[in-house]
């Protein structure tokens with residue numbers, strides 16, 4: 001089977017591609033430049049091909065790439081801007097995410113009617129708003145949508161990301177409802193995705209937005225304030241596996257699948273780093289144990305999803321350990 005992965009350069013997508021190849025799938029990845037494609041080709045070898053699609057938010061952008069690969073029967077749409085600090089909320093975030101998703105589905109229907117399964121990488125932010133995440137009485141489940149509007153997304157860079165994912169996912173379900181394509185849609189809705197880069201050499205410069213949560217704690221000095229990052233966590237390797245289950249299993253057809261393991265905050269990350277890396281004790285702050293309470297966030301009711309994808313295989317402790325081992329190897 002041949003699987004198309006849009007945004008193949010991404011943090012999550014690279015783990016998906018690697019996992020697919022190790023399971024014997026052939027992969028066609030879309031990238032924004034030839035240089036990026038060549039890098040991936042070197043990395044993934046003969047089972048990987050790439051197509052350059054420079055702009056997501058253009059009608060028919062994927063037609064050519066899809067027509068060149070009539071062997072593809074599964075499409076994983078992961079490409080989307082991941083930022084909480086865009087310069088232009090509409091142009092940089094909302095439009096590529098929402099229009100990009102609509103156009104990609106249109107291209108699949110038109111140029112690749114042989115595709116039977118489409119998985120869209122949505123997010124927990126399509127399920128709950130920022131305020132709802134920190135409300136212990138709120139329940140995040142496969143049945144609810146973040147009430148955020150396009151106008152709110154335009155007004156604030158964090159809301160822009162939340163609105164981009166919510167409205168793109170809604171557009172995908174509406175497309176299926178109204179246009180009756182030949183494919184079946186599944187969405188994967190991960191919580192904050194942390195964990196190691198696929199390759200140690202990628203641990204340079206700025207990491208993707210959420211992988212920075214662990215790096216931000218690792219880089220603290222004794223007197224620094226501990227960052228406020230907190231919420232729900234899942235390891236990138238579990239998210240990759242969820243994407244594959246999402247098209248392999250019949251039970252996943254037409255479903256939203258939450259991918260979640262446990263809660264985290266920066267203090268917990270710090271505690272784990274201190275436990276496993278005594279050589280960093282002199283440099284890092286200690287923080288305070290009362291800050292380790294992560295029980296007060298919204299409850300994630302993902303039992304339907306867990307029935308399909310199973311439990312997460314990597315705890316926060318595994319994830320932090322693997323990430324910091326990479327930072328130390330890369331000497332960042």
Ligand code: NDP
Nearest residue numbers: 007009010011012056079080081082096123192193208210
């Ligand atoms: P990355 O930033 O590492 O990957 C994003 C991918 O999308 C890259 O391949 C990037 O290409 C591509 N991309 C971004 N903007 C555009 C654009 N305007 N046009 C074309 N391609 C674009 O992020 P992640 O791996 O974390 O995210 C992947 C997906 O997972 C996204 O859909 C994200 O919303 C979703 N997600 C992420 C979570 C997280 O915690 N990280 C949680 C839940 C969902 P390039 O490399 O060229 O920049």
